[in-house]
Amino acid sequence: MAARIEEWLEAGKCRLVKEPARMAEEKVEFVISLGGDGTLLEAARAMAAPGIPVLGVNLGRLGFLCEIEKEEIFPALTKVLAGEYKLQRRFMLNAAAQTAGRTAQFTVLNDVVFVRDQSCGLVTLQANLSGEPSVSYPADGMIIATPTGSTAYSLSAGGPIVSPEVEAILLTPLAAHSLSARPMILRSDEEIEILMARGEKCRVTFDGQEELYLHPGERVKVQRSPLQGLLIRLGRRSFPAVVREKLMDRWHD
Amino acid sequence: MAARIEEWLEAGKCRLVKEPARMAEEKVEFVISLGGDGTLLEAARAMAAPGIPVLGVNLGRLGFLCEIEKEEIFPALTKVLAGEYKLQRRFMLNAAAQTAGRTAQFTVLNDVVFVRDQSCGLVTLQANLSGEPSVSYPADGMIIATPTGSTAYSLSAGGPIVSPEVEAILLTPLAAHSLSARPMILRSDEEIEILMARGEKCRVTFDGQEELYLHPGERVKVQRSPLQGLLIRLGRRSFPAVVREKLMDRWHD
Amino acid sequence: MAARIEEWLEAGKCRLVKEPARMAEEKVEFVISLGGDGTLLEAARAMAAPGIPVLGVNLGRLGFLCEIEKEEIFPALTKVLAGEYKLQRRFMLNAAAQTAGRTAQFTVLNDVVFVRDQSCGLVTLQANLSGEPSVSYPADGMIIATPTGSTAYSLSAGGPIVSPEVEAILLTPLAAHSLSARPMILRSDEEIEILMARGEKCRVTFDGQEELYLHPGERVKVQRSPLQGLLIRLGRRSFPAVVREKLMDRWHD
Amino acid sequence: MAARIEEWLEAGKCRLVKEPARMAEEKVEFVISLGGDGTLLEAARAMAAPGIPVLGVNLGRLGFLCEIEKEEIFPALTKVLAGEYKLQRRFMLNAAAQTAGRTAQFTVLNDVVFVRDQSCGLVTLQANLSGEPSVSYPADGMIIATPTGSTAYSLSAGGPIVSPEVEAILLTPLAAHSLSARPMILRSDEEIEILMARGEKCRVTFDGQEELYLHPGERVKVQRSPLQGLLIRLGRRSFPAVVREKLMDRWHD
Missing domain, CATH: 2.60.200.30 (Probable inorganic polyphosphate/atp-NAD kinase; domain 2)
Structure with a gap:
């Protein structure tokens, strides 16, 4: 996955910084977190001081925090690169x-x-x-x-x-x-x-x-x-929607 | 109780308005609620539009909202009349x-x-x-x-x-x-x-x-x-204190 | 459904009593409850004194008590008529x-x-x-x-x-x-x-x-x-199975 | 406390076995547990195989299991020695x-x-x-x-x-x-x-x-x-009483 993203970004003439430690000094525009909610948390915490937003791509089971699933990555990146996203601030x-x-x-x-x-x-x-x-x-x-x-x-x-x-x-x-x-x-x-x-x-x-x-x-x-964690939101997973999907059980079906 | 308060206020040359409906137009400084939390709620709701603060005097069992017990009424009124109180705004x-x-x-x-x-x-x-x-x-x-x-x-x-x-x-x-x-x-x-x-x-x-x-x-x-309900606080019953008093049980004593 | 069961029972030369009030005196072997858990409860309560067991056929949403779904009715009846069932006593x-x-x-x-x-x-x-x-x-x-x-x-x-x-x-x-x-x-x-x-x-x-x-x-x-409510069990819906089916939710999927 | 009990028992010509390991072979009539619920549990577990009942004397904070407080010990022992007690079996x-x-x-x-x-x-x-x-x-x-x-x-x-x-x-x-x-x-x-x-x-x-x-x-x-744990009951602390004492809180006082 990481390799395909790298290729895609290079094709689009985007600069990619891979080392977390260098992201702040290189003033990256945003960070891509590949993993689950835990990975996203870690990235958002580390990027809070330099104020860099994070896009959470879910590679695991359904999480509460990640914004997109892995198959949505390229349309999502296109949007983010065009600035078509919202920032959600998490205290x-x-x-x-x-x-x-x-x-x-x-x-x-x-x-x-x-x-x-x-x-x-x-x-x-x-x-x-x-x-x-x-x-x-x-x-x-x-x-x-x-x-x-x-x-x-x-x-x-x-x-x-x-x-x-x-x-x-x-x-x-x-x-x-x-x-x-x-x-x-x-x-x-x-x-x-x-x-x-x-x-x-x-x-x-x-x-x-x-x-x-x-x-x-x-x-x-x-x-x-x-400081605040900065999450990139593409308008797809609102709080009501996350709750609706998480709170379904079968007792009353 | 109401009679004693009336007497006390008159002795202090304070004007007392008894009819709830006239409190707003008479521009009273504050309202005294004699009763329990329910009485206080009703007063605070009614006085929210004219912006008049309410002092809750507890005549019933221990409540969450009332600021003082009935035996504390006169020292409390002295303080309120001297402006020595804080306003708590309840949305x-x-x-x-x-x-x-x-x-x-x-x-x-x-x-x-x-x-x-x-x-x-x-x-x-x-x-x-x-x-x-x-x-x-x-x-x-x-x-x-x-x-x-x-x-x-x-x-x-x-x-x-x-x-x-x-x-x-x-x-x-x-x-x-x-x-x-x-x-x-x-x-x-x-x-x-x-x-x-x-x-x-x-x-x-x-x-x-x-x-x-x-x-x-x-x-x-x-x-x-x-609008906001305006409660008079004399600095005696903070949120931590109310919780501390309400949350005691005997299981772990 | 009731009509099809009647037909099926008659074809099998079984006697069918339709009036609840006459079931006890006619000494029926068992009672068929068509509906949900509520219908079954009512039947089991009424049949407790004469000691007549009840087969719960679920016509509604998935219930806790009914033994079979409506599409399983005829194989189930064949078994019950052959005495191949267990009685569960509910106090x-x-x-x-x-x-x-x-x-x-x-x-x-x-x-x-x-x-x-x-x-x-x-x-x-x-x-x-x-x-x-x-x-x-x-x-x-x-x-x-x-x-x-x-x-x-x-x-x-x-x-x-x-x-x-x-x-x-x-x-x-x-x-x-x-x-x-x-x-x-x-x-x-x-x-x-x-x-x-x-x-x-x-x-x-x-x-x-x-x-x-x-x-x-x-x-x-x-x-x-x-008295005890008598439910007919065909060995299909054990307590662990009912719990397993009812207790699934999606949070940890 | 242990010394005072020993003295009291000797004055009454009772034989006292102090070593837990020897209690079973010496066929003691009952065991006195001095401590809290934990001590009582340990004694009752150890005495379950030889079938020896245990009297729980509470030296700590109010427990759920101990039958008496330390100040009640001598009247209680008099009763137990006279056989005036009930056995409660705990599975x-x-x-x-x-x-x-x-x-x-x-x-x-x-x-x-x-x-x-x-x-x-x-x-x-x-x-x-x-x-x-x-x-x-x-x-x-x-x-x-x-x-x-x-x-x-x-x-x-x-x-x-x-x-x-x-x-x-x-x-x-x-x-x-x-x-x-x-x-x-x-x-x-x-x-x-x-x-x-x-x-x-x-x-x-x-x-x-x-x-x-x-x-x-x-x-x-x-x-x-x-096996069953055998607790000596003197009729003082019933289940309803224990619940009543444990379940009081101050919210609705």
């Missing part, structure tokens, strides 16, 4: 973890997932909002997700589906040992702090890529990033 | 129902609830977003709620808790006859249309106050209202 | 309502549903088990279901799927105004009493057919019936 | 894992938990019932629980509360990547087989104590054990 989150005296920074497009280490028991996570304690419960963990991430792990954990254009952050409990824990929707500019109040060891993963460990008393601050 | 929804050839308009601060008439079977409701069909399932009904309404009926039906400052609209299924129906969070400026696709008769209630009936093919359009 | 519930000084008795194969009258507010229902108060919450209502009824209304309300051979009774809350209400599984010989503790008016429906109204202080006792 | 599960060519056997009173290894992605677990495929979905995992285990991890994962006297097994999905996965209630004599259909590595834990790893194609058979 991202910055997470700053303070562990063992060091601070580490991450940017995510989907979610920050807190989950007890499998060798340990439950963890009690406390969410502080604008500096004030809000919820706290023993649990397997907690998910802080963007609207983009609402259809990823958060949905499995019982969270709602959030339209990608809503400016809000999800906080979804993961197997809470509490009957009253509920998914919560917070302002996109909320200052969220997750404190590990009790337990032994809590893994934190960032878009499922990078990870670190929290110990009691340690915390992660999560806030909206000034 | 509202406009609903336009087209039934039997007529159009009826309603404004709600909590929710528009669609529920099958109890003498009839399931209804199939279809939600169109920006004119495009999205979800559709046979169910007892569907709830369209504001963030303010997220802790009312929608919460009982399985919806998430939405911070009052989030700009979003909830769509929560009510006992859907479908395994895949999920609560959804939509943009606050989304153009939502609920179409009664199948069934016999569907009741629609607006903030639990007014009601009408839908028949197959009829629809209700729901959109953000240009 | 039923007896409900005794004490309202306004009178007692009314009902037998159900699916469920007893308690739901607030739509003209009224929430009802608080209290479940007493073996005479002892157990759960109690304000809600839209409560469902007491057999395993057979677990895939009907209870499933929409969030209840689990119960294998038809489990000896247990479900208690499923309906939009409870309580964060801690959960579906409960009780012994099949449990003495369940549902008391209307607070509210105005509560409808009670029995297999969705008959109904009555409860007022505060009134109660309904629910217990296992000595 | 247990046998799990036989076939991994890497070996078979390992475990007995559990609470649950068998299947969960993807944290270093790996989702696992697809398929449940076969009586040899026939039933449900299958990508997920974090799956829980097979007894009624005793229904108020442990299964409840956190969204499972129903099952009365300890119900003869049934729960199958509760753990963060299923499928909108249609639901908790299921199976016959207590069901032959359940969990097959790891896809994924990399799946941890299986038995009452949270022992563990092993499954790889694709490997499976665990779960069936009712012929």
Whole structure:
């Protein structure tokens, strides 16, 4: 597939940059992501700082994020090269973890997932909002997700589906040992702090890529990033359409 | 209580207007709501057009919306009269129902609830977003709620808790006859249309106050209202605090 | 369809009784239910006392209970007439309502549903088990279901799927105004009493057919019936198969 | 506490056996479990084969299983020594894992938990019932629980509360990547087989104590054990009472 695209682009006298690391300095017009939603996420995250939009071409099973299927690639490229597309801006989150005296920074497009280490028991996570304690419960963990991430792990954990254009952050409990824990929707500019109040060891993963460990008393601050993931939209897969296709089941057919 | 407040206000040389209908033309500074969340909702809705803020004094059981308890009334009034308060703006929804050839308009601060008439079977409701069909399932009904309404009926039906400052609209299924129906969070400026696709008769209630009936093919359009409910906040009951107090249970104590 | 079956049976020298009321006294060998799950439920309930098994022929959409589709009718009848079938026994519930000084008795194969009258507010229902108060919450209502009824209304309300051979009774809350209400599984010989503790008016429906109204202080006792619904099984639609077919969705395809 | 009990028993001329390993051969009348629900589970499991009942004394936070609090110990022992108690029988599960060519056997009173290894992605677990495929979905995992285990991890994962006297097994999905996965209630004599259909590595834990790893194609058979945990009941903490105390929350107070 990559070879056919390269040929097609060369025939059209387009310059192709293959090394991700050089895309920004070469000021490419857009990036083609060949793969699934995970590949697209990675590309969109990396291209957010230089502000380069990404076209997601789905090579896998039906995804939520990719704009086109592989057989649609050449008509789609023609359109994109002619500028006939829309940009969809997906907001991202910055997470700053303070562990063992060091601070580490991450940017995510989907979610920050807190989950007890499998060798340990439950963890009690406390969410502080604008500096004030809000919820706290023993649990397997907690998910802080963007609207983009609402259809990823958060949905499995019982969270709602959030339209990608809503400016809000999800906080979804993961197997809470509490009957009253509920998914919560917070302002996109909320200052969220997750404190590990009790337990032994809590893994934190960032878009499922990078990870670190929290110990009691340690915390992660999560806030909206000034950067945005830029997705190329050709007007084919709207939010209502994606939901319609994903939400069909056979019980009531 | 009302008598004691009257006395207190007169002693302070304040003018008191008792008739709701005259509050707007008399240009009152603020309105005192004595009762529960329901009373406050009604006052805030009525005072939204003239732009008059409302102080909710809770005379009932602990509510989500009222700012103060009855024993706090006089210190609170002193503060409000001195202008020492913040305004919280709660967005509202406009609903336009087209039934039997007529159009009826309603404004709600909590929710528009669609529920099958109890003498009839399931209804199939279809939600169109920006004119495009999205979800559709046979169910007892569907709830369209504001963030303010997220802790009312929608919460009982399985919806998430939405911070009052989030700009979003909830769509929560009510006992859907479908395994895949999920609560959804939509943009606050989304153009939502609920179409009664199948069934016999569907009741629609607006903030639990007014009601009408839908028949197959009829629809209700729901959109953000240009008006806002104005609540007086004295800095005592923040969103994190309300959640913290409401979400305690005894399982993990 | 009915005409073709009649013809076929006559050709085979079988006696056909068409009037439901005369089936018991005529000592028919089995009953054919033409319709959906609702028709089958009605037949099985009526034939439980005389102990006559029922063959469910599905004329509607795919149901949980009917054994065969309409195009399979004649091979199926041949088998049944040759005695090549299994009997599946579905336990039923007896409900005794004490309202306004009178007692009314009902037998159900699916469920007893308690739901607030739509003209009224929430009802608080209290479940007493073996005479002892157990759960109690304000809600839209409560469902007491057999395993057979677990895939009907209870499933929409969030209840689990119960294998038809489990000896247990479900208690499923309906939009409870309580964060801690959960579906409960009780012994099949449990003495369940549902008391209307607070509210105005509560409808009670029995297999969705008959109904009555409860007022505060009134109660309904629910217990296992000595009778059983008898369904003819031809070995084609096992519980795992029904679940497998019903539980497919497209999210993870 | 242990010292005070020892003293009290000696004063009453009772023989005390301290070593768990010698309890069976010394034919003790009953076992005292000092700790929380976990300690009680361990004792009841170990004493199931010799048929020795266990009195659970709660030293921790309020548990579901322990019969008495520590301050009630001496009146309780007086009663138990006088034979004034009831035995509650809790059924247990046998799990036989076939991994890497070996078979390992475990007995559990609470649950068998299947969960993807944290270093790996989702696992697809398929449940076969009586040899026939039933449900299958990508997920974090799956829980097979007894009624005793229904108020442990299964409840956190969204499972129903099952009365300890119900003869049934729960199958509760753990963060299923499928909108249609639901908790299921199976016959207590069901032959359940969990097959790891896809994924990399799946941890299986038995009452949270022992563990092993499954790889694709490997499976665990779960069936009712012929043994039963024997709990001493003094008539104080019935199932309705435990539910009533656990299910209170403050939302509707």
